[in-house]
Amino acid sequence: MGLWRRDRAGQPVGAGLVHHSDAGSQYTSFRFTTHLLDAGIDASIGSVGDALDNALMESTIGLYKTELIKPRGPWRSLAQVELATAEWIDWYNNQRLHSATGHVPPAEYESMFYAQPQPREVVGANS
Structure with missing residues (x-):
């Protein structure tokens, strides 16, 4: 050994x-x-490039543990963790405010982004 x-x-x-x-x-x-x-x-x-090994995923998991799992434990059941996780994900995607988005929730910011006129691609450009 x-x-x-x-x-x-x-x-x-x-x-x-x-x-x-x-x-x-x-x-x-x-x-x-x-x-x-x-x-x-x-x-x-x-x-390489595996979604489970990248920094963004690890950072999000760290936030999840710091903001939800550790402060609200001890957990009594898997069902309790699953429900709290679903609530946290809903908050994270739809209610969370961040200075990088002008303090607009992520889902609203994404909707505003896609509602903007998108530049049209010119066919044959840079050919």
């Missing part, structure tokens, strides 16, 4: 951890993966 330290129960110190990578070549090697597994760390390497 290599030179990895073990806890009192004999489990690798990293047991239960997941290693997330930016998919650099040094992290995709077989040897590196073997070291992670020996330490009890599950590798989590998605494809």
Whole structure:
């Protein structure tokens, strides 16, 4: 099992951890993966551009946890979390105010954007 330290129960110190990578070549090697597994760390390497591995998604999940999950816990049931999540998503998309949108809710801002006349594409331009 290599030179990895073990806890009192004999489990690798990293047991239960997941290693997330930016998919650099040094992290995709077989040897590196073997070291992670020996330490009890599950590798989590998605494809480049994977929606679940991008910064925007991670940032939104961080907001969700900070604004909803942590302050309103402890949660008693999955149904309670699901209902609160649906309410938070509705607030996030339809009521949340942000200075970047002139303090207009996102759904309203998007509607205003698409209601504006869009520039017409000139056929043959830059050909």
